[in-house]
Amino acid sequence: MAILPLRLDRVCYRAGGHDLIADISLDISAGAKTLLLGANGAGKSLLLRLCHGLLGPSSGTVRWRGADADQARRRQTMVFQSPVMLRRSVRANVAYGLKLRGIGRVARAERIDTALSDTGLTALADRPARVLSGGERQRLALARAWALAPEILFLDEPTANLDPGATAAVEAIVEQIHRAGTKIVMATHDLGQARRLADEVLFLDRGRVTERAEAAAFFAGPASDPAAAFLEGRLLW
Amino acid sequence: MADIGTAFGLALKLIVTVEPEFLGIVARSLAISLSAVVIAALIALPLGAVLAVYRFPGRPAAIVLVNALMGLPPVFVGLMVYLMLSRAGPLGFMGMLFTPGAMILAQSVLVAPIVIALAHRILRDLYEEYQEQLCSFGARPADMIWTLLWDGRLSLVTAVMAGFGRASAEVGAVLIVGGNIAHVTRVMTTTIALETSKGNLALALALGIVLVLIAVGVNAGAILLAGLSAPRRK
Numbered sequence: 001m002a003i004l005p006l007r008l009d010r011v012c013y014r015a016g017g018h019d020l021i022a023d024i025s026l027d028i029s030a031g032a033k034t035l036l037l038g039a040n041g042a043g044k045s046l047l048l049r050l051c052h053g054l055l056g057p058s059s060g061t062v063r064w065r066g067a068d069a070d071q072a073r074r075r076q077t078m079v080f081q082s083p084v085m086l087r088r089s090v091r092a093n094v095a096y097g098l099k100l101r102g103i104g105r106v107a108r109a110e111r112i113d114t115a116l117s118d119t120g121l122t123a124l125a126d127r128p129a130r131v132l133s134g135g136e137r138q139r140l141a142l143a144r145a146w147a148l149a150p151e152i153l154f155l156d157e158p159t160a161n162l163d164p165g166a167t168a169a170v171e172a173i174v175e176q177i178h179r180a181g182t183k184i185v186m187a188t189h190d191l192g193q194a195r196r197l198a199d200e201v202l203f204l205d206r207g208r209v210t211e212r213a214e215a216a217a218f219f220a221g222p223a224s225d226p227a228a229a230f231l232e233g234r235l236l237w
Numbered sequence: 238m239a240d241i242g243t244a245f246g247l248a249l250k251l252i253v254t255v256e257p258e259f260l261g262i263v264a265r266s267l268a269i270s271l272s273a274v275v276i277a278a279l280i281a282l283p284l285g286a287v288l289a290v291y292r293f294p295g296r297p298a299a300i301v302l303v304n305a306l307m308g309l310p311p312v313f314v315g316l317m318v319y320l321m322l323s324r325a326g327p328l329g330f331m332g333m334l335f336t337p338g339a340m341i342l343a344q345s346v347l348v349a350p351i352v353i354a355l356a357h358r359i360l361r362d363l364y365e366e367y368q369e370q371l372c373s374f375g376a377r378p379a380d381m382i383w384t385l386l387w388d389g390r391l392s393l394v395t396a397v398m399a400g401f402g403r404a405s406a407e408v409g410a411v412l413i414v415g416g417n418i419a420h421v422t423r424v425m426t427t428t429i430a431l432e433t434s435k436g437n438l439a440l441a442l443a444l445g446i447v448l449v450l451i452a453v454g455v456n457a458g459a460i461l462l463a464g465l466s467a468p469r470r471k
Contacts, residue, residue: 084370
């Protein structure tokens with residue numbers, strides 16, 4: 001059963017007396033790629049973690065449609081800015097999440113092979129994951145996530161530490177995952193990347209969503225001041 | 238000086254010729270200490286992981302306690318195990334006093350806190366690194382414990398080795414609960430203590446050399462493994 005749309009209702013996240021996420025209400029539905037755009041510290045990573053359930057909101061609710069917590073957890077996954085490579089082979093890294101979901105050995109092997117070939121990692125399957133380069137690591141993180149066939153995939157600045165070639169590879173894989181039917185919600189502060197990937201933009205400024213718009217409309221003329229300033233490269237303090 | 242020189246010569250001869258009694262003592266020591274370490278590790282490694290993963294009331298106190306117990310005096314542990322196993326003690330019916338089993342028990346008690354405390358430190362660091370990723374995969378705490386134990390295996394070997402170093406080097410506990418009975422509970426450390434007081438320096442020295450070699454070997458192995466487990470970068 002589908003777990004989308006995801007509904008956030010008046011979600012706040014407070015730490016150290018500050019509202020790092022302030023009163024965000026929004027729906028995330030299947031389909032178009034949603035890019036979370038905003039400056040460093042705007043709350044992009046925090047919002048993703050709240051959606052993914054890694055953090056609980058200080059107030060407000062995060063609710064998946066009709067799903068209990070366990071089911072919702074199994075149908076979503078996340079790729080981090082610096083993904084943790086388990087101390088095992090590339091193949092075993094992909095196998096890990098599948099084992100946790102109780103996927104049998106035969107089906108597992110099949111899904112691992114598909115995920116590795118889709119991300120161009122087949123030749124590296126038996127390498128220890130920890131010796132991979134940054135780009136390869138991020139591709140492995142995508143393979144691990146994709147193998148789980150999630151309904152929604154959160155990505156937290158997956159290309160922040162990568163060179164242009166590795167970034168292009170990651171973006172191509174994200175496109176493929178999207179075309180295969182997984183909802184993409186990705187945070188970035190890279191405008192070029194947002195222009196290349198976004199169908200829809202959620203703009204965050206200081207813990208608030210100041211704007212949500214179709215990508216074309218957003219880049220043609222953002223409606224909110226912080227977004228306009230961000231697009232022009234102006235600094236707002 | 239000449240005595241020490243003669244003793245050294247005799248000691249080397251004992252080691253080289255592999256005299257049966259000497260070999261028996263070394264083998265018994267290793268068997269007892271290794272058994273104790275295996276038993277302690279089976280209990281202590283999961284407990285270390287539990288301390289690293291679960292948040293429960295009293296956890297900070299448990300961590301302080303385990304770290305404090307790393308410094309347990311062997312003679313005290315020997316005394317407590319002796320009281321437990323003596324005829325009047327709660328475990329007296331088992332008739333274990335002055336057997337290798339009693340020595341294994343005493344050494345396990347000595348070693349377990351060391352392995353728990355070191356495993357906890359190692360796995361806590363690993364847990365901090367892994368936590369978000371494993372949560373994202375949907376791992377439950379029980380899954381996380383297995384994952385941490387497996388992914389931390391190389392570092393954990395060093396914790397177990399530290400425990401083995403402690404077990405093989407201590408004399409107080411095994412002397413009290415084992416009784417230093419020839420061919421039964423006489424191990425390297427107790428023999429060294431006994432033979433030195435008897436003036437039989439050659440045997441004491443030979444055993445001492447073997448003990449040092451084992452300690453050096455174990456520590457060298459630990460350092461090599463620590464090097465292997467350090468994160469490698471391209």
